[in-house]
Amino acid sequence: TDTTPITIETSLPFTAHLCDPPSRSVESSSQELLDFFRTMALMRRMEIAADSLYKAKLIRGFCHLYDGQEAVAIGMEAAITKKDAIITAYRDHCIFLGRGGSLHEVFSELMGRQAGCSKGKGGSMHFYKKESSFYGGHGIVGAQVPLGCGIAFAQKYNKEEAVTFAMYGDGAANQGQLFEALNISALWDLPAILVCENNHYGMGTAEWRAAKSPSYYKRGDYVPGLKVDGMDAFAVKQACKFAKDHALEKGPIILEMDTYRYHGHSMSDPGSTYRTRDEISGVRQERDPIERIKKLVLSHDLATEKELKDMEKEIRKEVDDAIAKAKDCPMPEPSELFTNVYVKGFGTESFGPDRKEVKAALP
Amino acid sequence: TDTTPITIETSLPFTAHLCDPPSRSVESSSQELLDFFRTMALMRRMEIAADSLYKAKLIRGFCHLYDGQEAVAIGMEAAITKKDAIITAYRDHCIFLGRGGSLHEVFSELMGRQAGCSKGKGGSMHFYKKESSFYGGHGIVGAQVPLGCGIAFAQKYNKEEAVTFAMYGDGAANQGQLFEALNISALWDLPAILVCENNHYGMGTAEWRAAKSPSYYKRGDYVPGLKVDGMDAFAVKQACKFAKDHALEKGPIILEMDTYRYHGHSMSDPGSTYRTRDEISGVRQERDPIERIKKLVLSHDLATEKELKDMEKEIRKEVDDAIAKAKDCPMPEPSELFTNVYVKGFGTESFGPDRKEVKAALP
């Protein structure tokens, strides 16, 4: 693998609140550039495939796709380790993949199969990967942020030199529990990084209709913040690195990622009643995070158009194979209905008069 | 009554956030000065009497006294009308009095009598006076603020040229629902004035131990704020006037009243484990809100020391009489247990099989 250092300039400057912004020159390597391209293309393909599976009714319920926002997941992972924790909301497929989750687990979970990352019990909104510190996948807007700050508390408690990225949307940014958790994190100097993925809409509501002050990086008031071009994986990487250092040394910080979702909010939203098609295609043409990396790959002569096309074909096959494999996976056993309600296996059944049989002896 | 105008200078300047502070010269009159003295002295006496009644076990449960903070209640009332609404937390006796409530209602409620302002059902934390727009009296920290913003919404809805003062403490200032309600109020341009009575402690917790940024007038971030000497009734009056104008024209604003409670948090807190006796006596000597007015009354030759002493005697008698009268009041009837659960009188009883007898016909 070619790790020749390359320096890349972010196309936009950072805007900082109560801190000095990091440099716009980001260190990278040919390998990283190619990796970025490949992983983002894989993410995009995965989401498009999920869309098709949804339309074919193999995925049901709520399904929130991440296409358009890939640079955030990619840039963040490039700056941190798997000891650093991530927690996010329901738009979690690509974060899971970024943490090392497999396509097989993704599609199995989406189709409610045993082999899903949550055994089919969680669904699209509930991906987790404990061994690489991915704490989910949460369905209630904003409620994952206190959890994330609690994880950061545990990191401090255990003297791990690690941080937690607690991700939320522009809509979620108006939830009171964020302000509560931020205040506590600041009081306790926790290594908590609040990442606002500002895709400019919370369902059908434009940011300015939900927030009097849509400058999310400043919404921490007394907590420092940084506004980042969330369509530029390198800007994200730089910001996350900066934030990690900051958090370990000085406590919480907010990162506002200026990004965009191409799909509607979830599969039931066409996504075009509250924004214009022009707006969407404008972003696609001018700010697409994959195109940006592609251009860099080409301009640095790291691959040819043809090689990238081949790579995309390979990815498509990889995704298709994963889907086929997932389709072959069995549905959960009926007994799974009752496991994991309680740790010891009691629970529902324990309400029967035969309860003593499942009586749990405490350690 | 002597309404000769007098101009009084606030002893401290206002500190403003995102707005220009009002002038330090406050218009008043001899009558107002005397009224301030009398009402504050009455409030203080009432609270001291409540303390004794509590010790005599005639008042039970939670009882939060307001002595020390009287200037806030007085100054606020002087700036507004009874069409303007007020809502506060549990430290509500004096606010109720300021809104025109009677001592008889106060003591009856405190002793759980029929004649109490809430029929004895509410107790110390639940005083209300609907006809003069006093919306209570609430026991859950912070939860009154959304209610207050909702009242402000109704004022806007009904095109009343009136505002709502939603009062809360420095401890309450960290509750997420405040941030939520403030954002909505700002989005909707509601005539909501958030009044933070900063007495520097939330129970046993000093402000700086509960808030990373104890500058409560700035905690609205994008919402203007004003820091006010809450021990100076005239500063409070000026600030409330300013805030009312602001709110009617531009929407919400925060007033931070720098004040102090002499008593412990509630009757079960001696109030001296988390702060020094010196601190308390220092405030009493240098910043007492009644002493300040008294000095003004004397220096303007509006009354003699003797006359003020007589007035205090009169007040003491007034309070004692009210207590005696309240003690004679009957306890609530047993039937009162079930009234006011539902409007139509059904409720508990309606769970019996005879329910049809209390069947309610809708209008």
Place this chain on the structure above:
Amino acid sequence: HELLLFEALQEGLEEEMDRDANVCVMGEDVGHYGGSYKVTKGLADKFGDLRVLDTPICENAFTGMGIGAAMTGLRPVIEGMNMGFLLLAFNQISNNCGMLHYTSGGQFTIPVVIRGPGGVGRQLGAEHSQRLESYFQSIPGIQMVACSTPYNAKGLMKAAIRSENPVILFEHVLLYNLKEKIPDEEYICNLEEAEMVRPGEHITILTYSRMRYHVMQAAKTLVNKGYDPEVIDIRSLKPFDLHTIGNSVKKTHRVLIVEECMRTGGIGASLTAAINENFHDYLDAPVVCLSSQDVPTPYAGTLEEWTVVQPAQIVTAVEQLCQ
């Protein structure tokens, strides 16, 4: 005229907004977007954005604001985009909505309506499949109703809005597209009245919301098998219409409860207790209650199906009860 359940709710809401200028609507995406389940469609255009209010995602604060506005006499209809989200507003609903009338000695009333979709849908996952009636039922001072047909949806919506009490109106995610012909004339439903769905002699089946349809499906089979079940949609979840229920028990002497909420602390438990207390002497067999399993609703389709009561289980339960 014929309409879908969500349209019936919309019609009821619109009529009440026409009738009373104090009625307003607030919630997430209820305005421009017309509501996630289209219950507020067209209202923002007609009544303007002072009466139809899009809120940020702040359930606690906007519920509290609705309650505050109600203290002044407004009649806000507060939409929970999904009822489950209102757990964030639990304190406002219990302490303020439910208790302010009492703690103020009757000075204030809280004429709000809190409404929205709940229930197990089609693989919506744990948070979006909740049946909040179990959590809310002990709150003093609130009334709770659940609609199940376009007819009663409209009637209950109108009654809830006119009630001086705070009313929680439960809708069901899977019932919004039910179609029915409803009267052209104005009507309201009684908030405390159960609905006789099918009179019968052999057994009383008490149900509500979506389970009504599972019961009616089972009833078909049962009739074929020679049973004559009486099916009652209890509709009023608090207080119960023990008059209607009691009369039925006196007739059939057997009770089966079919509910979608969870077994522990559910509506069925309260109903069992109430029947036991009031009509025990009329019972020939213990009340049987079929509820959803006490588990967070799983995503997988098969698991989800096993979570809620299915028609076949109802048939079996009736057969056993009527032995």
Place this chain on the structure above:
Amino acid sequence: HELLLFEALQEGLEEEMDRDANVCVMGEDVGHYGGSYKVTKGLADKFGDLRVLDTPICENAFTGMGIGAAMTGLRPVIEGMNMGFLLLAFNQISNNCGMLHYTSGGQFTIPVVIRGPGGVGRQLGAEHSQRLESYFQSIPGIQMVACSTPYNAKGLMKAAIRSENPVILFEHVLLYNLKEKIPDEEYICNLEEAEMVRPGEHITILTYSRMRYHVMQAAKTLVNKGYDPEVIDIRSLKPFDLHTIGNSVKKTHRVLIVEECMRTGGIGASLTAAINENFHDYLDAPVVCLSSQDVPTPYAGTLEEWTVVQPAQIVTAVEQLCQ
């Protein structure tokens, strides 16, 4: 040694903190101040402010943070200064505390303890007199226990901390100063076991928390009148110890439930339903349930007294049941 109930809780907590460095405590005024009811007295001095954490008044966030910390393996003990305040954290408690283990397919466990005082005290008013067990009981995935003596307070506290499941431990405002001699040796109580308070033959009285003392007061009178009641403190509010309860029912054939929570949707309703379902054939009379009135707790002393069940009512109920 002899100690007061709050000291027993403190002792249990301290022992567990000694034993396991992952145990920490968070809540309002639990540190410097030592806790409103002194349950955390001295802990901040001993364990430092990383393990004993004073929080701002943000129930929703600090409960959520405790749950997040638990996901990593810490064992936070979260104090609700009064249980009623945790209504603000309802969403965290139900959706995260109760369901994360399930939605993650078992990947995460949530070994938190949520504890604090509840119940009707001495004229504390509507908000501060709540019995949250009714609201919390349907939440899947949580266990609930109520302590009533220094002995079981300590034992349940220790067991709750060691449990891998989220446990809500209910204390009662009026019981903190009960005195009792407890063993010097270490012990824990079983989280799912009822406590036989007084064996007897004529009737089973099921109760918990403070009502245990009202029942025992009544029992004295009853014994004098010639009755021999069996009194069981159910202790485990979720799940019920139906083994102990069932054996008692099989012996006495009569059940009286005495609870402090409200009638509608209370623990008693669930218990009635459970007994009805499992032990109906052993019953000679319908289960009777005495609960608090379905009203917000009024402030006035007289009204408050009428709200909760009094010993005389228990005596009467037993006499009627045993006729």
